[in-house]
Amino acid sequence: MNFDFNVLTIHYPAVLDGLLVTLRICLFSLLFGVIDAVFLCLGKLSGRGAGYRVSVFVVDFFRTIPEVVLIFWIYSCLPLLFGARLSAEISGILALSLLVAANVAEIMRAGVQSTNPGQLEAAMSLGIPAHTIWLRIVIPPALQRMSPAFVNFLTELIKATSLLSTIGVAEMVYQANVLGNRTFAYVEFLTLVAAIYFALIFPLSLFVRRAEARLVAQKCR
Amino acid sequence: MTDKEVVIDCRNVVKTYGSFTALNDVSTSIHRGEVVCVVGPSGSGKSTLLRTCNGLETIQGGTIEVLGQHMPGTRKELETIRRRAGMVFQSFNLFDHMSIRENLVLAPITTLGLDRSTADQRAQDSLDRVGIGNQIDKYPNQLSGGQQQRVAIARALMMQPEVMLFDEPTSALDPEMVGEVLDVMRDLAAQGMTMAVVTHEMGFAREVGDRILFMADGQILVDQPPDTFFTIPTDERLTTFLSKVL
Ligand SMILES: Nc1ncnc2c1ncn2[C@@H]1O[C@H](COP(=O)(O)OP(=O)(O)OP(=O)(O)O)[C@@H](O)[C@H]1O
Ligand SMILES: [Mg+2]
Numbered sequence: 001m002n003f004d005f006n007v008l009t010i011h012y013p014a015v016l017d018g019l020l021v022t023l024r025i026c027l028f029s030l031l032f033g034v035i036d037a038v039f040l041c042l043g044k045l046s047g048r049g050a051g052y053r054v055s056v057f058v059v060d061f062f063r064t065i066p067e068v069v070l071i072f073w074i075y076s077c078l079p080l081l082f083g084a085r086l087s088a089e090i091s092g093i094l095a096l097s098l099l100v101a102a103n104v105a106e107i108m109r110a111g112v113q114s115t116n117p118g119q120l121e122a123a124m125s126l127g128i129p130a131h132t133i134w135l136r137i138v139i140p141p142a143l144q145r146m147s148p149a150f151v152n153f154l155t156e157l158i159k160a161t162s163l164l165s166t167i168g169v170a171e172m173v174y175q176a177n178v179l180g181n182r183t184f185a186y187v188e189f190l191t192l193v194a195a196i197y198f199a200l201i202f203p204l205s206l207f208v209r210r211a212e213a214r215l216v217a218q219k220c221r
Numbered sequence: 222m223t224d225k226e227v228v229i230d231c232r233n234v235v236k237t238y239g240s241f242t243a244l245n246d247v248s249t250s251i252h253r254g255e256v257v258c259v260v261g262p263s264g265s266g267k268s269t270l271l272r273t274c275n276g277l278e279t280i281q282g283g284t285i286e287v288l289g290q291h292m293p294g295t296r297k298e299l300e301t302i303r304r305r306a307g308m309v310f311q312s313f314n315l316f317d318h319m320s321i322r323e324n325l326v327l328a329p330i331t332t333l334g335l336d337r338s339t340a341d342q343r344a345q346d347s348l349d350r351v352g353i354g355n356q357i358d359k360y361p362n363q364l365s366g367g368q369q370q371r372v373a374i375a376r377a378l379m380m381q382p383e384v385m386l387f388d389e390p391t392s393a394l395d396p397e398m399v400g401e402v403l404d405v406m407r408d409l410a411a412q413g414m415t416m417a418v419v420t421h422e423m424g425f426a427r428e429v430g431d432r433i434l435f436m437a438d439g440q441i442l443v444d445q446p447p448d449t450f451f452t453i454p455t456d457e458r459l460t461t462f463l464s465k466v467l
Binding site for chain 1: 331380
């Protein structure tokens with residue numbers, strides 16, 4: 001079998017369209033998911049009450065069910081519940097937003113809770129008001145500490161978008177399959193898609209490795 | 222001393238953790254300009270007493286007044302009192318992600334409304350006062366333990382506090398660094414700062430303290446000036462304690 005570059009040079013714009021959809025889905029699920037994550041994180045940090053219990057349930061639920069199940073469920077069950085059919089892409093963004101919300105909430109919580117309690121007491125003993133303590137003492141180091149976990153999750157999210165091909169979202173893997181069906185050049189298109197995923201994700205993995213090493217070095221100093 | 226203004230006044234303070242009583246009916250007061258050292262075995266409630274005076278612990282009985290203000294008061298009142306009463310911890314608790322300068326100017330700029338240049342100047346003065354004026358642009362993890370603790374003291378001084386609470390400021394330090402921190406505290410005392418110092422440094426307590434409190438089991442068993450505290454044992458447990466630490 002020969003690797004046919006020709007078919008790629010002809011059809012690559014469709015793959016790029018798919019890439020665009022992949023990136024768009026990532027962007028919107030991050031946007032909506034991170035906003036939700038902030039509330040879920042605050043709910044979990046509150047430690048008790050209804051907000052706490054709801055947050056714990058939501059986070060645990062969406063972190064435990066497999067992504068594919070979540071995607072199918074949103075795509076096929078929501079219309080039954082509400083009567084209106086959502087487009088495949090909107091369903092996908094909704095499903096992945098929930099995935100982002102649950103996972104990022106947990107990453108944020110870990111980052112905030114690793115705040116040195118002694119530094120909090122020192123800040124309080126200086127009479128610094130709570131909102132300034134959050135902005136200046138808690139959040140900056142928490143962001144730094146959670147950046148590896150966050151970017152790591154981002155790589156998971158990019159991979160998870162490929163699952164949306166199963167409900168017919170025209171992202172990269174879907175496009176590769178369609179083009180493969182049309183031209184029988186499955187190998188070529190899947191190889192191209194794999195290369196694009198690698199180009200997207202590998203730099204992020206490198207960042208995670210570096211950031212983790214930096215954090216370890218800071219702790220040891 | 223007793224004709225001076227009362228800076229900290231504890232009346233029948235009770236602090237419990239669940240069924241455990243950490244402070245059992247503690248009463249004492251500290252007057253302006255006084256240096257009161259607190260000693261006693263581990264777990265006797267020394268830290269707890271200090272922390273209640275800064276509103277870091279709530280109390281279950283009795284009253285505490287700091288600088289005439291009933292503790293803890295409203296959130297605003299508590300913040301105001303904390304700006305007037307500095308606290309130094311055993312573990313320094315510097316803000317690791319900020320330079321020494323940022324550590325020092327954060328509270329005065331955000332709470333006292335100091336402008337940047339005034340705050341910077343005050344930061345330089347405070348660091349000079351604790352002998353590390355040349356370290357202002359370093360980060361906490363670039364300093365030795367003794368230097369970090371002196372930064373913590375300088376950070377508290379930035380608020381120009383009327384009283385300072387020290388909770389075992391030298392216990393986390395390597396022996397060769399204890400002296401430099403005690404020197405700074407000795408200077409503060411000589412300049413008339415009102416101080417409450419929990420310490421295991423008996424030499425410092427004897428030399429600098431106006432009064433020494435001996436605590437055990439959540440109570441103040443002895444409250445004496447240094448000359449009688451060490452020489453005329455009034456309490457059996459103090460005698461045992463002193464025989465161990467001296
Ligand atoms: N958050 C807490 N929960 C439960 N018990 C506590 C808590 N904090 C302190 N205690 C208990 O209260 C008692 C007094 O503690 P405290 O820290 O005041 O002792 P200390 O005299 O400062 O001892 P050390 O010399 O070891 O610092 C101890 O028995 C301790 O176990
Ligand atoms: Mg203690």
